[in-house]
Amino acid sequence: MLSLGSNLGDRLAHLRAAVAALEPVLVKVSGVYETPPWGDPDQPSYLNAAAVVQDDAATARDWLHRAQAIETAEGRVRDPERQFGPRTLDVDVIAVFDAAGRPVRSADPELTLPHPRAHLRAFVLRPWADLDPAAELPGHGSLTALLRTEPAASDVAAVRARPDLRIQSAG
Ligand SMILES: Nc1ncnc2c1ncn2[C@@H]1O[C@H](COP(=O)(O)OP(=O)(O)OP(=O)(O)O)[C@@H](O)[C@H]1O
Numbered sequence: 001m002l003s004l005g006s007n008l009g010d011r012l013a014h015l016r017a018a019v020a021a022l023e024p025v026l027v028k029v030s031g032v033y034e035t036p037p038w039g040d041p042d043q044p045s046y047l048n049a050a051a052v053v054q055d056d057a058a059t060a061r062d063w064l065h066r067a068q069a070i071e072t073a074e075g076r077v078r079d080p081e082r083q084f085g086p087r088t089l090d091v092d093v094i095a096v097f098d099a100a101g102r103p104v105r106s107a108d109p110e111l112t113l114p115h116p117r118a119h120l121r122a123f124v125l126r127p128w129a130d131l132d133p134a135a136e137l138p139g140h141g142s143l144t145a146l147l148r149t150e151p152a153a154s155d156v157a158a159v160r161a162r163p164d165l166r167i168q169s170a171g
C-alpha cells in the first residue's frame with residue numbers, strides 16, 4: 001500500500017502524475033482527501049490518497065525506489081531542516097505483503113516496514129480504510145479500530161473527502 005500526499009503547487013496534478021506513473025501496477029486508488037498538516041503545522045493543507053499496487057516481481061526496496069523516482073519527477077525538494085515540511089509530492093511505502101499475503105517487515109531506517117508512523121496518521125488510515133475496510137496495518141490491527149484509537153479524534157474529524165477532485169476520470 002502506498003500513501004500519496006501533496007501540499008505544494010497544483011496538488012491534484014501531482015497526485016494524478018503519481019497515479020499515472022503507477023498505472024501499470026495499480027490495483028485501485030482511493031478518493032482524494034483534504035487533510036490538515038500532520039507533524040509540522042505551519043504549512044498548507046494536504047491532498048492525500050491511498051493506492052494499492054501489485055507486482056509479484058517487485059521487492060519492498062523496488063517499491064521504495066519507485067516511490068522516490070516518482071517524487072523526484074514531481075519536483076520534490078528535500079529540506080533537511082524540516083522532516084515533516086511541505087512538499088510537491090510524498091509517496092510513502094506503508095505496508096508490503098508477500099505472495100502468500102504475509103507482511104514484509106523491515107527495521108532498516110532506509111526502509112522501515114510497516115511505515116513507522118502510519119498508525120498515527122488519519123491521512124493514511126482513512127483513505128486506505130475506504131479502499132479496503134477489512135485491512136489491517138501489520139502489527140497494529142484493523143484500520144477501523146486504529147481510526148477510533150490512535151490518531152487524535154480531532155485529526156480524524158478533520159480529514160475531509162473531496163469528491164469534487166478526481167484522480168482518475170470515471171469509466
Ligand atoms: N516505509 C517507508 N516509506 C518511505 N520512506 C521510508 C520508509 N522507511 C524509511 N524511509 C526512509 O525515509 C527517508 C525520508 O523519507 P521522506 O523524506 O519521504 O520522509 P518524510 O515524508 O519527511 O517523513 P515520513 O516518512 O514520516 O512520511 C527516505 O530517505 C527513506 O529511505
Ligand SMILES: Nc1nc2c(c(=O)[nH]1)N=C(CO)CN2
Binds near residue numbers: 083
Ligand atoms: N496531512 C498530511 N500531513 C503530512 C503529510 C501528508 O501527506 N499529509 N506528509 C508528511 C510527510 O512526512 C508530513 N505531514
